[in-house]
Amino acid sequence: MPAMNPRSLSLRALLLLGLCHKISRASTPELQSQPRQIAIVGGGIGGTAAAYYLRQEFGAGVKIDVFEPGHIGGRLATVKIGNQEYETGGSVIHPLNLHMKHFVEKLGIPPRQNVPTKVAIFNGKELTFEESDWFIINFLRMLWRYGFSLLRMQMWVESVLDRFMRIYQYQQYGYSFTTVQRLLHAMGGDSFLTLMNQTLEETMIDEGFSQIFLNDMVAPITRVNYGQSVRIHGFVGAVSLAGADSGLWAVDGGNKRVCSGLLYHSKSDLISAKVTSIAVKVRPSKTGTATSFYEVSYDGESGSAHSLYDIVVIATPLHQGMSDITFSGFSPPIPSHYPGRYHQTVSTLIHGTLNMSYLGTTEPASEFTVSDILTTDSEGCAINSLSSIDPVHIPKGYKRPPASQPKVWKVFSQQPLSQEQLQEMFLSWDFVSETRWLAYPSYRLPPRKTPPFILHNRLYYLNAVEWAASAMEMSTIAARNVALLAHHRWHQQKSKMDQEDLHTRIRTEL
Ligand SMILES: Cc1cc2nc3c(=O)[nH]c(=O)nc-3n(C[C@H](O)[C@H](O)[C@H](O)COP(=O)(O)OP(=O)(O)OC[C@H]3O[C@@H](n4cnc5c(N)ncnc54)[C@H](O)[C@@H]3O)c2cc1C
Numbered sequence: 001m002p003a004m005n006p007r008s009l010s011l012r013a014l015l016l017l018g019l020c021h022k023i024s025r026a027s028t029p030e031l032q033s034q035p036r037q038i039a040i041v042g043g044g045i046g047g048t049a050a051a052y053y054l055r056q057e058f059g060a061g062v063k064i065d066v067f068e069p070g071h072i073g074g075r076l077a078t079v080k081i082g083n084q085e086y087e088t089g090g091s092v093i094h095p096l097n098l099h100m101k102h103f104v105e106k107l108g109i110p111p112r113q114n115v116p117t118k119v120a121i122f123n124g125k126e127l128t129f130e131e132s133d134w135f136i137i138n139f140l141r142m143l144w145r146y147g148f149s150l151l152r153m154q155m156w157v158e159s160v161l162d163r164f165m166r167i168y169q170y171q172q173y174g175y176s177f178t179t180v181q182r183l184l185h186a187m188g189g190d191s192f193l194t195l196m197n198q199t200l201e202e203t204m205i206d207e208g209f210s211q212i213f214l215n216d217m218v219a220p221i222t223r224v225n226y227g228q229s230v231r232i233h234g235f236v237g238a239v240s241l242a243g244a245d246s247g248l249w250a251v252d253g254g255n256k257r258v259c260s261g262l263l264y265h266s267k268s269d270l271i272s273a274k275v276t277s278i279a280v281k282v283r284p285s286k287t288g289t290a291t292s293f294y295e296v297s298y299d300g301e302s303g304s305a306h307s308l309y310d311i312v313v314i315a316t317p318l319h320q321g322m323s324d325i326t327f328s329g330f331s332p333p334i335p336s337h338y339p340g341r342y343h344q345t346v347s348t349l350i351h352g353t354l355n356m357s358y359l360g361t362t363e364p365a366s367e368f369t370v371s372d373i374l375t376t377d378s379e380g381c382a383i384n385s386l387s388s389i390d391p392v393h394i395p396k397g398y399k400r401p402p403a404s405q406p407k408v409w410k411v412f413s414q415q416p417l418s419q420e421q422l423q424e425m426f427l428s429w430d431f432v433s434e435t436r437w438l439a440y441p442s443y444r445l446p447p448r449k450t451p452p453f454i455l456h457n458r459l460y461y462l463n464a465v466e467w468a469a470s471a472m473e474m475s476t477i478a479a480r481n482v483a484l485l486a487h488h489r490w491h492q493q494k495s496k497m498d499q500e501d502l503h504t505r506i507r508t509e510l
């Protein structure tokens, strides 16, 4: 994707933009000036990316405050074991996640040095598949077992990804969407909306994949990436399968570095406080037209306070257990919590030695170098995955140790691991760290009506996008979309919102 400046487009586009400016200037004199103060609620990748893109849209003059009571990074977080840090939340990034790629380049943070991975699949009793060091052996094994299903799956995911990639071009040209549905429709037409209405299982059976393939190969991937079965909807299912592509990467020193980098780069002010309520206030103007603004109340270390903002972006899920914000004075009312729940994934990091018999294998531990053990959806399998993980910064000459040596393992499970479970899985250990995440939405059908991006005139909600799929890149796409929306709505540039047939139109505009 060319790193084109949206403002250096065609002359025609520029003229058009100028025209829109004039029209809106005539009708609403007050909105012509730039906003003075913008609040962002949440300092995860969504909130900090929003700070970055809002700065890009509104320029140096606006003050941007980011509210975050916890750690910058949110669901991107690390734990220290010995003198190394390890990711406990969002860990891998797809090679075609262009916003994340752009950020690390812009911020000058290198990607983490790559350590080759090796996958196995465990059914609770034994390993049903183990990748070998020999590519040709893998290929023959897979061919023997699953025919060309794997190849066809790759092609199917690629065709979804192809259409997904259109969003980057739209955003480069400044186009934005008022709902998640419209955003998805602009990328992939009705077929993307249909994906949201069917389970991944239904979708793939329709595409001719077998139930055995779904159980053996697809479910382990949805389980490790979303902690859920193949009954998640087809769109998040496709995103999940793309997360099993090759070339996945991470950020050197930890993915959360991107968040603090964006915060700094955008020259935003961090307010270490929890937002408790947002109230809409109306300010009558000299010209008689009333404008609304927002009063954000918050609790910080130095007590409670409140400030006024022209624009507010909510960058945290409005769900039970995630945030508790009261919205007052809005009509229609805005709920503190939207329907639907977030799925619990417990991330347990253990420094210890694996019990090879737990995996039902007689392979010598000294030769066992599998990095990711995925699991099938079978009774008696209490874990979603078991991975040998590498530190966020790879030391020089690092090689992933074999299972015979004590090292850091990461277990994903829906419930916390009991002492007995740990005893079964590990021969010994000297460190355990448990993080209970409300990790991503529960993607069970029937589909929920996706919450809106626009909660009120100039109050936006970024995490609505998670109901399509939750991933770092999804939050950044929503962040850019919301920044563009905020800009276009402020300047009343209707021509840049919810346009149909963008895919063909952009080609002819070039
Ligand atoms: C275990 C796990 C594994 C994952 N693996 C991957 C992966 O490999 N790849 C990938 O792309 N994605 C992965 N994800 C998903 C990814 O981490 C999330 O989609 C993404 O980080 C969400 O970012 P966000 O900024 O939208 O939300 P969050 O990171 O949740 O940020 C929201 C922030 O808002 C703050 N906040 C909440 N309430 C308030 C309030 N009232 N006032 C002020 N601030 C508030 C919170 O403290 C939080 O910091 C994973 C997630 C988990 C949990």
Ligand SMILES: *[C@@H]1O[C@H](CO)[C@@H](O)[C@H](O)[C@H]1NC(C)=O
Binding pocket: 190, 193, 194, 197, 447
């Ligand atoms: C998907 O389901 C929703 C809600 O049930 C419905 O309104 C919509 O028309 C459906 N869309 C498609 C493309 O099937």
Ligand SMILES: *[C@@H]1O[C@H](CO)[C@@H](O)[C@H](O)[C@H]1NC(C)=O
Binding pocket: 355, 356, 357, 358, 423, 424, 425, 426, 427
């Ligand atoms: C290792 O796992 C096996 C199989 O689950 C179990 O029977 C055994 O007790 C475990 N060994 C140790 C030392 O915990």
